[in-house]
């Protein structure tokens with residue numbers, strides 16, 4: 001199956017075989033194939049043969065699956081759907097993927113709040129493969145157990161259902177504090193709860209960091225810049241935020257979370273790191289009570305194009321965004337955590353697209369993947385326009401010179417490569433019937 005396996009080229013045309021880096025005496029590289037076998041289809045469902053002959057369909061699903069994982073399927077659980085009885089037999093992993101064997105001095109006890117969400121689940125995969133002991137706390141508001149279920153039972157892994165608004169006690173060396181809904185429909189679903197999560201959740205986790213002397217990293221956001229008057233946005237820019245608009249629960253929540261973080265740093269000497277994350281996309285499907293196309297522009301566009309529906313652009317499409325692929329973000333977060341930089345650091349991809357151009361790129365990528373995989377030429381879907389939501393920023397682009405200087409970090413993934421991987425993943429999920 002290796003011949004049809006997916007190859008990814010970086011910005012300079014080199015094949016990407018590993019993600020992570022090995023510098024400053026710190027090695028966090030992991031093979032992309034192993035990582036993919038975890039995030040592309042951590043769990044997949046096959047249909048059991050019944051009276052009808054399903055074997056051909058099965059073979060097709062297996063082939064599609066092998067394309068992603070290059071034969072690493074023993075790291076995944078595969079369940080069988082029985083159409084006759086409309087039931088499903090869940091299976092568990094036959095083998096956990098190999099994780100690095102670290103000495104007790106090198107092995108860290110790491111807490112990841114919000115570890116069952118999009119960014120969190122990718123971070124957990126990385127930290128686990130690197131050989132650390134990882135505890136996830138999550139209330140499963142937008143995250144789901146299925147995103148990290150492939151680690152359940154591993155001696156280095158623990159998952160706790162817990163709301164960060166309540167205190168939590170644990171011994172740990174590092175805290176990645178991610179817990180907070182990140183997409184507009186989710187954080188606006190209960191604005192008061194979003195502010196509580198941002199403030200009280202961060203207060204609790206900073207208290208924990210103070211007591212355990214753990215290093216604390218918070219995932220802040222480019223939204224702290226609001227609708228910026230300065231382009232690109234450097235960390236020293238103070239922002240232009242509407243404090244009472246519908247997005248304020250998130251924007252102001254993150255701003256106060258940063259204030260708290262630096263309060264603990266100055267007053268109590270807590271060792272802090274602040275990542276200001278710009279738009280990130282990557283493989284992740286929300287399997288909770290909320291909508292699978294979760295209001296983030298990239299997943300919305302892909303789902304609409306794959307289903308042959310009209311693609312919705314809000315406004316005239318001239319507003320610009322920059323998109324970074326999830327692996328670049330995880331590299332940046334790990335680099336920041338292990339660096340000495342205590343000032344805020346922007347982590348994002350500076351390649352700017354208008355939303356209109358981006359919609360066309362998604363449409364063309366979906367068409368290309370359908371042609372390559374199924375040999376079918378599909379008619380292009382329409383792009384339609386709807387009124388722009390309140391406070392939607394017109395332009396946002398990171399100045400990542402600080403990340404380059406202090407972390408030696410810059411994005412490797414092109415938007416095209418990330419998109420292709422994501423389209424294939426969503427397409428496989430649609431074929432499998434889990435979307």
Ligand SMILES: NC(=O)c1ccc[n+]([C@@H]2O[C@H](COP(=O)([O-])OP(=O)(O)OC[C@H]3O[C@@H](n4cnc5c(N)ncnc54)[C@H](O)[C@@H]3O)[C@@H](O)[C@H]2O)c1
Nearest residue numbers: 114116117118119139140141142143163164180182277280
């Ligand atoms: N994805 C992006 O483009 C982006 C951009 C900027 C910043 N961020 C930040 O990164 C972090 C992760 O974002 P994401 O995209 O993975 O979002 P997500 O919604 O997929 O994940 C958030 C996770 O936090 C959990 N959570 C929410 N409230 C909680 C609470 N009170 N207690 C415990 N768990 C809770 C959710 O269940 C979910 O698993 C967030 O802090 C977000 O603000 C993300």
